[in-house]
Amino acid sequence: MMEPRRRTFLRIATLELCERFGFYGLQSVSVLYFVRTMGLSEQGAIMLWGAFSALMFGVPVLGGWLGDRILGARRTVAVALALLAIGYTGLASGMGGATGVSLVLAVLVCGGGIFKPNITSLLRHAFSGADDRLDIVFTIYYMSINIGATIAALAIPFLAVHIGWQASFGIAAAVLWAGFAVSLTLPATAPPPAGAPDRRLWLLLGAGIGAAFTLLHYPALARACIWVAAAAILLIWIMLYRRSKPAWRAGLKLSFALQSEAILFFLFNQQIATSLTGFARDHVAATIRLEGMDWALQPGQFQSLNNLWIVAFAPCLAALYYRAERKGRPISVPIRFLSGFVLLTGSFVLWRAAALAGAAGPVSPWWMVAGYALFSLGELLIAALGLAVIARYAPPDGVGRLMGCFSVLGGLASYLGSLVATDATRGPAGGLGAASIAGYAHLFGNLAALAALVALASALFIPFARKMDAHWRRALPPPPAANEPILETLP
Incomplete structure (x- = not known):
């Protein structure tokens, strides 16, 4: 440099x-x-x-x-x-x-x-x-x-x-x-x-x-605009598909399906600032024992675990990708989605167990550390893939519009994530005490179930994704010259 x-x-x-x-x-x-x-x-x-x-x-x-x-x-x-x-x-x-x-x-x-x-x-x-x-x-x-x-x-x-x-x-x-x-x-x-x-x-x-x-x-106006934006983006998707050349349509369908999985991640990610921080505030012990010393923690500081685990896992995941490429068996996008949502499922299963254990009093902060480890590794597998599939499968004249649509849909999913997070604050005791811990257990259980359903859908979609990828490649113009890059086939 x-x-x-x-x-x-x-x-x-x-x-x-x-x-x-x-x-x-x-x-x-x-x-x-x-x-x-x-x-x-x-x-x-x-x-x-x-x-x-x-x-x-x-x-x-x-x-x-x-x-x-x-x-x-x-x-x-x-x-x-x-x-x-x-x-x-x-x-x-x-x-x-x-x-x-x-x-x-x-x-x-x-x-x-x-x-x-x-x-x-x-x-x-x-x-x-x-x-x-x-x-x-x-x-x-x-x-x-x-x-x-x-x-x-x-x-x-x-x-x-x-x-x-x-x-x-x-x-x-x-x-x-x-x-x-x-x-x-x-x-x-x-x-x-x-x-x-x-x-x-x-x-x-x-x-x-x-x-x-x-x-x-004006929250009511914000909710209305969110749904109007979602409807507008769906219309843009339909118009882009109908106006695209037949050679690009199989790739667009595959892109839409994979983007939908990536967008769902933002719903789970929104829990970091909302329900997970609330749970840490209300039901997690305020000190963690490390290296023989007790360290005091504020509820918002647990959010840093997400970034710390990303920094720790990113080089390991990059090395794994590199070794897979060297062996000629690259890890495909659908497999990464599947693995990522399996890890997200595991993280919310852990947090649900922590909420159930919290009925007897504040739980150990190590529950949060372990949950964030699974969550962050799942995030690394999922987070950037939405933009990657647009770059791969979208027609050249539609990339900018799809990138913009993806950003707006990520905002919609984040808003829905906040809406989901409010479930933990509802209960017969006004969201406090036993009702609150039951609310968190219920919320984390629902999120684990949703992540598991997405993982199952990802697994079932893999053979269809391979067929759609192959169809898209067959419909594309002839392969580039020897000195031009060749797109990697979806395993």
Whole structure:
């Protein structure tokens, strides 16, 4: 890697770390913070986080357009970081009440939404036509995401208890302002779009913040928009399929089926910020014994286990993939989905057992450690496959639309995950005591059953997937020349 590119990469990775620090810091305390500052019930707080998550998935579709057509990726990233820094500064200033917090969250939605597509665009431009180390570049970049997430999930809950909500968010704001300063030092990696931005940009941002505020402040409207978006995406899928050439249709059908499995993962992933954190708060012992010492834990800090296990398992899984490729038996996408959902099933079976054991008193934190180990390994097998199947099977003129649809559907699944998580808060005793532990056991059991059903469907779908893949390949144009890459056959 050339020296200027190394410096550029380090700056981009730093920006990603800063953004993830803010997001995961807020996620680690979100439900408790909303309850205490907005006067919401726990159900209301969970659904607010669900709406926030859904919008975070949807806005990148517009953020990519903003970076491509109006500002360019570098300036869009700077604007995004400024919005994020302003948002966390708002939290640090103590803006309370439903209106104040909803406004701050709306600013964070717009900042985070336009940040994600453009930071990856910056990375792509910085290394376009460069050396052969892109796999190393993206591996280290992914690690920066997990480093920021881990630090935030450990630090913000601890700081919120010991120095207060406002001071802890003040630290997050300082991190984002530092990220904004770093973004101003980035070199131009691609020519900006023709024409200078004008007041339409500020009108667009203002309209985006206003729309996000309205959806966050009025939950019924948010629910209606979620279902309208789902119906619109289904219509886009149908139209794309009907307008595609016959040679691409078998691949599209296979892509739709595999994307549906990947999207379901977000429903389970939403439990990290909602039901799993609530369970840790109410029914898991607050200290863990490690190396002969007792370590105090805040409920939100258990979320860091997800990132820590990902960092631990990712190299092992990469080595497994490499060995399978060397032996000529690569692990196919359907097999990865099957294995991932089997592991998710195991994680929620463990957590259900922990909830049943919690009827006699707080359970050991090692239940959470073991459950997150299975969950995180399952996540590594599933998480990136939705985009991978789009890249493989979608027609070239439909990739962008399907990528955008996948992002929005991920937000829909996250919102449904929050809706599912509220089941644990319902019970004859108002979601407390024995009723709460029964609610968590019921919820985790249902999630285990759902994951098992998806795993079973994945297993039954494997022979059909192979046939559809073969049919798609037979319908494609003749194979490329010898010096062009050849697509790997689905085992």
